[in-house]
Amino acid sequence: MDKSYARLGLYIDGAWRDAATSAPIIDPATGEEIGRVPHASVADLDAALAAAQRGFDAWSAMGVDRRTPILKKAVSLLRDRAETIGAIMSREQGKPTAEGTAEVLRSAALLEWDIEEGRRLYGRIIPGAAGMANSVVRLPIGPVAAFTPWNFPASIPARKLGALAAGCSVILKAAEETPGTACEMVRCFEEAGLPAGALNLVFGNPAQISAYLIASPVIRMVTLTGSVPVGKLVAAQAAAEMKPAVMELGGHAPVIVCADAAPETVARAAVMAKFRNAGQICTCPTRFFVHRSLYERFLSTFADGARSLRVGPGSDPQSQMGPLATERRVEAVDSLIADAIGRGARLVAGGTRRKGPGYYYEPTILADVPPGSRALHEEPFGPIALVLAFDELEEAIAAANAVPYALASYAFTDSARNIDLLTRTLDAGLLSVNHFGASQPEGPFGGVKDSGLGQEGGIEGLHAFTTLKYIQLKTAA
Structure with a gap:
């Protein structure tokens, strides 16, 4: 085990914790073990779900004026640590360190766009009959379950963490092959002052964790980047619970x-x-x-x-x-x-x-x-x-x-x-x-046919983390 690699753990309710079980992390350049990724238990998942609900209640109530500085601080920390995180990414994923560093900087750019656009999640006024005021407001959808793969362990989670800019809380199930990158990204949000429970990080058996989280009434939206077979399975699980989902799947x-x-x-x-x-x-x-x-x-x-x-x-x-x-x-x-x-x-x-x-x-x-x-x-x-x-x-x-x-x-x-x-x-x-x-960052990203469902990025991606409410107010007798 390489102690210089990364500090790993589950992050739940604003605190880092170990797990009873773990699995090896392999350096693809050497084939050697460099660390062990903690696997969340059912008790850990229950704690993350409860924290995500509390975190959503607190985070969404803060308002965009108080959320924005915290998120901008996290982006600033990401940029400051880009080379360090890029080197960690190279160890666990294999890509050249320069590519890893560039990916972290791109992650910061993706998040920065969502943060700025989160200040402009506008609704609209609808003209109606005399004595009626009709409006549409856009609200954060609730706690989000986000599942990400190993090939871009910084930029893909960054797209999912745009949910924070919409006022949602997130449970991030990051890839077991590249946990160090995810942990270092989460530390940036922790040190920026994100409230406990607004962001939670877990690792473990992908099929078991996805099924457990999606079935929970706490989770209100699901987003996944992965293979077509896994995406179809997760989309079906979300549909069975009547939960909206964004699937960014394979390409050719x-x-x-x-x-x-x-x-x-x-x-x-x-x-x-x-x-x-x-x-x-x-x-x-x-x-x-x-x-x-x-x-x-x-x-x-x-x-x-x-x-x-x-x-x-x-x-x-x-x-x-x-x-x-x-x-x-x-x-x-x-x-x-x-x-x-x-x-x-x-x-x-x-x-x-x-x-x-x-x-x-x-x-x-x-x-x-x-x-x-x-x-x-x-x-x-x-x-x-x-x-x-x-x-x-x-x-x-x-x-x-x-x-x-x-x-x-x-x-x-x-x-x-x-x-x-x-x-x-x-x-x-x-x-x-x-x-x-x-x-x-400014444009929508997503596929058609078997390549996906919905969009990430752009205003379309940010809207995916919101829900609409139509309000009809009678102002006169």
């Missing part, structure tokens, strides 16, 4: 490179976009549909860039891609690549696990991938890029739409006709044209 993002694009420029940009966080990103560009006239030029530049990436431990400033987060991710990536090659795909770069300790996998590019390949239909969630040629844009759009995922999408073209066609017919919650950016 297409990239359509039209005939008027600059193939080498797009390919060079694609290298860092594809292999950032070792491809473990729900918005990660994965299926590259390239116009046949540009195909070989794009593929050559893309492959050269992938082969030149420096793969190593996140603690090494020279590393451009770290290890995969877990052994099971390595096995899953290996299986998808073997299946595609077995069906006739052409291996252009990578394709092997690096020898030695840790969960390293070479950045991999497969060309001419046959339609039946699993990698074309299952989210790879790893450093795999699939490249295919097309002749007509409609053909590329049809292929892009031929999966149940519809989260992020990317296109490169200067043609107004192409942009119009892509906007109208490409299945996706997000479309980025001529760049690989997928989201920003």
Whole structure:
């Protein structure tokens, strides 16, 4: 156990506590245990639920004028500690420390936008009959159960913690693989003066905790980022309790490179976009549909860039891609690549696990991938890029739409006709044209089809943590 790694614990009712049981935390760069994550008991969950109710009563009653300075202080602390938290994130998740630091700073930006917009959760006045005053007010929905994964252990919780800006309390069930990041984030809110119970942090068996929290009458809203199967299960549990839910689930993002694009420029940009966080990103560009006239030029530049990436431990400033987060991710990536090659795909770069300790996998590019390949239909969630040629844009759009995922999408073209066609017919919650950016704090973030339900980010995301009340006041006899 590495004592320099992070201080871990459950955070319930404004206090840190240990747990009777725990599980190992593995450094993906070495495969060695660096700590143990505490697992909440039923008694711990009951305490968190009771605290969340008390915390909501106190926090929502404070009013936006008193809540805002506390939340801004927490954001300031996050920024001050970005490098420290980024290093912790690198140890437990694998990404380069610089990426971890940048993620913490992005988390601060996400929270800051919600905090500012929380001051503008406006209702409206509705004209009515004489003697009647009709209005709509927007109120915090209540205690929120938030479930987050390991791939972005700071920025994804930050989206959920926007609920605090709406006046809600939160029980955060963060990922067991990356507890140190979550604990350090919660400490920022604790030290900023957040009232006891407004934010609670638990870890443990995901299925048991989600079922227990969602079934509790204390919880009034559910938000989850995770896989499609888990999201469907949690959404069904929430629906059974008539509780609203926001589900941000998997993706298998297409990239359509039209005939008027600059193939080498797009390919060079694609290298860092594809292999950032070792491809473990729900918005990660994965299926590259390239116009046949540009195909070989794009593929050559893309492959050269992938082969030149420096793969190593996140603690090494020279590393451009770290290890995969877990052994099971390595096995899953290996299986998808073997299946595609077995069906006739052409291996252009990578394709092997690096020898030695840790969960390293070479950045991999497969060309001419046959339609039946699993990698074309299952989210790879790893450093795999699939490249295919097309002749007509409609053909590329049809292929892009031929999966149940519809989260992020990317296109490169200067043609107004192409942009119009892509906007109208490409299945996706997000479309980025001529760049690989997928989201920003001001805009809504969410998918359609199997990729999700509802929106995070933007005013739509903040509204998800509120409920409407229509008031009809008779002012005259």
